[in-house]
Amino acid sequence: MATTENLTAQIFKPQFDYPETSTLINRIDSSDGSSISALDGEIDSRWYRIINPILWHWRGLPKLEAEAVLSKIAASTRHHTNDNWLDTVVGYQSGNWIYEFLNQAAIWQAKAESIDKTNLTNEDKNNLLNYYLIASEFSSIASYPHFKNDELAMYAQTCAYQAYTKALSFSPLLIKELEFKVDNRSVKAILHLPKTEKVCPVVLICNALGNLQIDYYRYFSEFLAPHGFAMLTVDLPTVGYSRNFALTQNSSQIHQAILEQLSSVPWVDDHRVFVAGFRFGSHIATRLAYLMPNKIKGLFNFTPFVHQIFVDNELQKNLPNSYKDMLASRLALPSISNQQLAAELKYFSLKNQGLLTHTCHVPVMNIIFEDDKLSNLCEAKLIHSIKQNKVVTVSKKQLQKSLHQAFTQSVKWMESIL
Template identity: 50%
Template sequence: MNEKNLSEKLFKPKFDYPETSTLVTQIKSGQQLTNSFLDSEGNSCWYRAINRLSWQWRGLPFIETEEVLSRISISKKRRSNPNWLDTVVGYQSGNWIYEFWAQATKWQKQADFDEQLTVAESEFEAYHSKCHQSWLMASGFMTLAGYPYFRNDDLANQAVLLAYRYYRHAMDHSPFIVKDLDFNLNDKVIKAILHTPLKKSDPIRAFPVVLLCSGLNDLQIDFYRFFIEHLAPLGIGLLTVDNPSMGNSKHFNLSQNTSIIHQAILEQIRTVPLIDYQNVILLGYRFGANIATRLAYLMPSKIKGLINIAPIIHQIFIDPQMQAKLPMIYRDMLADRIGLKNFSEQQLQAELKFFSLKEQRLLIKPCNVPVLNIFYEGDLLNNIEETKLITSTKSTKLFKIQLLTLKQDLQQRSQNLANWLKDLVFRS
């Protein structure tokens, strides 16, 4: 059975799915705060975070994402909240999941067509490259269809399943060897993906690896471009895993022990022959920095270094005024990830304070691994004071990304990150 028929059989559209924004209920909603540009563009006409910067960084074409947003915007269908463009009720045109699913399906059909082409041996590289790109686009748009990945959003969960299936097809055509790995935690399976810097013709060898700790907005399949552009050229692999309550890890609950899944992986990483377990670097992005920094304190002997990008580790978890001003999507995501379906501000505040690493008494002294911290000027969820809470007994480096020179600074950040990794892994 081909991919199209299988998709239609498993995920036949229905019209009685609940609209995503209604799945988490706040007893009292907060004010709207202009979002950090790292997370969205602060447009109150949308329930979801519109993050063109992130989508382009992942490799999704700007024109196509704009076309999808336009189809959602102009819809005349009934919305669960008339103030939000992306709340069209039912799986139909104008609905967020429907429109991004439709865009993903276009790329899935293109990928199916590409794979059926007959090519000469001399054209194999171009053939695989084209198939690889088409499947990546299908996976990327299907990932957006599932956002914000609420656990009780059945239709979105189906989109995420397809996104992972398309990603696996893309990896089959990747020039690099990519392996699915299983780890164990409390009689449950942790599903991770190891992106190796080895091409299919390379001799098998162990290599350093970056263990990714991603944010609450991201799935583990959102970082392939980062691997290709910044890690593979250095001969460094990327090991990804979903955070508790999300994607392939949605059967794990998110608690103040945010690092429980990554900790289990570090404890079992010696069982993966391809990984040089003495050269494991943690990369924490946004909320993922909470996970990565926690691990740096708890398991320093298993970690070579720590990189944090725009870390969220303390203030948002203990400041009720800051929490009250968060856009509703972020409060809903936080509540969903920790298992609150109907909640008041007081309940959310009580739960979140336990996530502060300062409240957990982990930041009262430096950690014992080298640290690279990167923060962004104008970031409303992180600032230099919070970033400076993460220090090391060995070495601490701090890089700033400025808004006025964002493009150039992002390129410089990538080069600084690569140089820091090279020094850490190959010269120490």
Template identity: 35%
Template sequence: MEPSKNLSESLFKKHQHAKETSSFISYLSESQALLDANQKRSKSAWYRALRRMQWIWQGLDPIEIESVLARIASSGNKHNHPDWLDTIAGYRPGNWSYEWSQQGAIHQRKAALLKGEAASNEYFIASLCFGVASYPHLKGDNLSIQAQVLANKTYSDAMEHSPYVIKQLKIPYKNKKIMANLHLPHTEKSLPVVIVSAGIDSLQTDMWRLFRDFLSKHEIGMLTVDMPGVGANIHWSMTEDSSCLHQAVLNELPNIPWVDHYKVGLLGFRFAGNVMARLSFIEQDKIAACVALGAPIHDLLSDANKFSIMPKMYLDALASRMGKNAVDIDSFSKQVRAWSLKSQGLLAGRKTTVPILALGLEGDPVGSKMDNQSLASFSQGGKAIELRTKSISQGYDQALTSAVDWLKVALKK
């Protein structure tokens, strides 16, 4: 039996009766009634937000995605929530982690038969599948944790076979270590670097294509860091000092020989965009440019009504990052106001010297047009762009091209 199958089976063997993901975070009765009313109105068939376009952009095949979703949807096993297809408990057919892990194992086996970059690409697709198996990465979800082990293992395998240089860094912070992956086109000289983070429901292993297809072509390195409370940074809960881990990474750069710490860019998706923008005010002397993509800056965080109609999965993910197991939506909405950059006084005084590109997609409920304009107006040389595209996938490519162009101009001066 191949080693990959042994690892998968040994990791998941004990979890035939694992708790189902949507039941990890509990809600007080009034909040639960609000969630039930939201579900009645939206009639969503899935607990998880199906990020098809994001997964395709990251490198997954659209036909494969539909095939896995069809296996989940057609399973006859009992659902924990009658409305949601992805709520089968335990590691068995039809369970979200089970089906996506099976798909990851297929690519893992294919990769073992290949060499060089072909093997690397196949291992990376396996890593993406295991990453989706773990999604939305809630604390204490054993199936998610096991899938992350496999995502990290196959990502390491992808790195080993890659023509690029990838180094796993351990950055000291408060008696623990921040795990970050540094990706470089080569090590012939110190290179400009972009610190990259995705949202609160993504892993740093999702970001490979951004480096391979965008940054590496311009001789720019990529340093990926998980958000607090997720992935490699699960030990830390997210607080209103949301940029503390990224700040520690930024301050460590002078000690990393392969990067030019005078040429540092930041790129944050969703909640990480809020974190990167915050860091652009706090550490402006150390940052050349910043891009915040679809980031909640103030609007969503300060509006209790908008916050209360967020789908359960998003609220669960946010609660998990903050270390909560039980939620009262009303008090929760008051607590997240502290993350608003306006509430923190950053969008009230002097402009940051860091040129910030605030990028949004038309009609985005999370990163509003008003947020983007407000953020750009408090940045010297800042700019807000709202992308109008007929397809989200086209929007992703357009957004990333705009982001990399912005960073390239600042980092290549």
């Protein structure tokens, strides 16, 4: 991704000639957005985007600040592209989603910049790490849902990656930016390393549909690193550092290329590789486990998407508008109807691709959430290993606590496999 000096100062000038995010995909059909789970956020017909303050808070955002930004957006009297949706203020100005979240990111970046960088104490370094991480997360949410043809969102992504890079320079843990070759092109990944002089087992993260690769630092720092695991992140096709790659039914193209080249990375043990799929990313992770079992020690899926969402037309129809738009954007479809979406998605079913018709040769752990309409026990049981099948169901109540329990169990399981 391109970087620009003083990008933050440049972007905060109000401009009015940018198309508003919700208008970028031409929706032929609409929906009431009933098919989703608490993991994806709150369903509220007053918003185009899916609002997820619980997960944002888990990722490190101050809860009251995130709510305050939403309040500014909701209170705006500026012109909206759709009066039914609060987050559709036209132009880069107050009340616009990207504008308000980037403004909040700038406040935290300014806090970090105000710290004297000479003779830094450990407390200073910790503050710089946290301030830049918060700035990065606010910028990431500004970019959400990360449409490729959303110019303002691309600026927000650049801000997010710049802040993340600055944050990691103050982390007590070691971070490496790596480049891998994929079909004669390069893709940038980020390797996060624990404190050790030994080569580490590594977890390759396969992102959820609405995430950037920089959204997983907490999973690494609190759960993986203390147990000696490295974490390797890479963006989904069409998003972030992978935005020049298309998302096709061969969703694991980038990740397969990375696994093939992992032996050249000196800090990790390429014989102890786990793949972790989050939501839509489980499609990628599961493909990898079936196609490259000799490269993978174990498969961990956090609420797997491998079949149902790709073939259930009624489920697809009832997805929130922004979720359908996100799928359309990833598939490079500027216009989408329910019928078109169904026709495209059916090829993504790993059952239709013939993978789930035979057993997987690596141990598998699936975590599912209670009352999740997009991922359930039937979905998890489609992935069958000849070595180990572990399914954990966690409660939708006290989501923060449930997330902590789920991630703790994932690490314990990976340790047991090793």
